[in-house]
Amino acid sequence: MLKKVYTILLALVVASGFTARADEGMWLPLLVKRLNHVDMQKQGLQLTAEEIYNVNNASLKDAIVQFGGFCTGEFISKEGLLLTNHHCGYDAIANNSTPEDNILKNGWWAMTKEQEKKNDGLFVDILVRMEDVTGQVLQGITPQTPEQERTKLVGERMKSLSDAAKNNGQYVSYVRDFFNGNEYYLFVYDRFSDVRLVGTPPESIGKFGGDTDNWMWPRHTGDFSMFRVYMAPDGKPATYSEKNVPYRPKHHLPISMSPVKEGDFSMVFGFPGRTTRFMAGSGLGMAVDQSNPMRIKLRERRLALMKEAMDASPADRLKLASNYASISNYYKYFIGQNEGIKRMKTLDKKASEEKAFQTWTDADANRKALYGSALSDINASYAGQRDYNLSAIYRSEAALAPQLISHAYQYTPLYNYLKEGKVDKTKLDQLVKGYQDMNKEFYANYVPSSDQKIFAELMKMYYTDVPKAQHAAIFKDLTTTYKGDFRKWAADVYSKSFLASEAKANAFLANPSLKTLEADPAFKFMRNVQTNYQENIMPKLNEYNASLARANRLYVAGLREMNPNKVFYPDANSTLRLSYGTVKDYEPRDGVNYKYYTTLQGIAEKEDPSNPEFVVPAKLMELYNKKDYGRYGQDGELRVGFITNNDITGGNSGSPVINGRGELIGLAFDGNWEAMTGDLVFDPEYKRCINVDIKYVLFIMDKFAGAGHLVNEMTLVDKGNPNTTFNPSINDVKMDGKMEIETPEGEIKIKKKGNETKIKKETKKQKS
Structure with a gap:
């Protein structure tokens, strides 16, 4: 427990004229004291820097975990109770579901610890410490060190430092580069692999709005699930055992029962995935005028063909609905990203910054010798990439996009195993069982007639748009066997592939043969495209990426030297970061204002029993109609979600949203469509982080699911009074x-x- 979490340390700056703003950056908590603490205090933080990050004493960082290596979670009780998003726990929930007991669909809560469900392969990493090891990694390396030698030395030193920190297997550790290879930090974690499912709302709450509402505000999704971390009786990490006991975190987050108000301080603590905000204008230009338009074009055509099938058949509509929405989401994403970059005039700003950089570089002989060619090398690398970029995009967005071909791609592990020649029956049976289970899900939503049309159309676009010299060899069949008739080609593939039929696929799995798999037209096409990419396209892209890495490193180093008084933050790279800002509404366009929170009323308004994405459980509607919100409502309404202007990206899913006193107020789960530029450039006007209100989480657990015993386990802070806490x-x-x-x-x-x-x-x- 933090010693001073409930003590007001600093007076709020009321009369200073300070205006809340979005603070750009995902910051390393190790450096908060030096770089950010004063600014955070001005915005409403009441914690010391040591209460945020401390190696020797309990701090906020001890309540945050990397969940499964791909999301974030947080401890909310002294008995290892862990909160994360529903979509982060989705696989664990689905794997614990059966046709007879579909907890993914119906929801489920453990009423005792003995009922909690184990999850093979699921783990959480808890940070022990982070350390700046730049000096050790770069010792003796100078700008004159040949690039190949530098790469070798850096790689060896990163591995050596990481291996030493593991302490003979006690810890999980790695070294990551920052600022494009100009700094290096060591991260040491405890890994706990006994993580048990405690509860989940039904999918109609946890995924309410589905892919239709993804990246959109207003939002009404109860995107949360709950787990518990267990340890060996001696306190050490251990694999699953009935003898294990609940983990006792050094710190767990108290939960605020105060209303979230506009202007409140908000801090998001988690593991954001990847950003590339130092990308030069030539890289952004390639995304804006080549990569994104091609992705938009290809997805637009796929969506149109799918919609034809969905409009023609209600049964096909149901089968294709989820895939359609998924394709549509990134279709929206790429459009939003381009619109945001154009609206913010990012390319113009980049050009101005780069001109200033080159002028600064050329003004000094030493700087010119070191940094003078950085931008020209970057531009040359992207120019080279442009020649092969379409092949890379069309491989994923066209060649491997049809359902049948993507399904064929999933057979690659089986192909590789059969190709080894030494087949172990036990391992083969395990592989076959996995494919049989996969087939059930695939063919339940497979519409071959629609998919065949999509194959023909996308292959035509591939053939037309990708340079002929970069085509996979199999496209020669068009001029020989099919005389340029894409529909005839598609008909042949779909009629002859055993993968196009569930019965034939399962018959193959009953006696899998390498020869049969290699001869299958769908698998053969997929392998041919993959081989062409791996042998002819990827090596060229890797060549340009190698020169780009060096040039980017020099460019970023030069930018930091050119601006010695500017506080730079590193790109996100799946390491523990925090961002800070405020609860804030926004106006996405003229005449439209989005309030900073949503309520249960919005769920009732969106209810559509005919649409699986907008079904509302009867009990939830009953509670709404009675306005039976208990202590979780306020002013006759129950808040569901709220937005802040925190800087987040993928990997922040499940991150806690924390107020100025260190109390949990919400759970981050998405960003807004208007700020889809986030991975490339921060949008200070429109950037919003979409969060589940913690009181909606408690309401669903307690009033809806009857799992109030879990609420009892938490530390609830009474109406923001820092001197008292309460349980029911x-x-x-x-x-x-x-x-x-x-x-x-x-x-x-x-x-x-x-x-x-x-x-x-x-x-x-x-x-x-």
């Missing part, structure tokens, strides 16, 4: 056991059995 009163719940109320002075222990209640106060002095 005895009158609020039926209980037979004990309850603890934590205060700054100590704990009040309440034991209740039948009609008898005993209250014992234990001071902190007594406890020590």
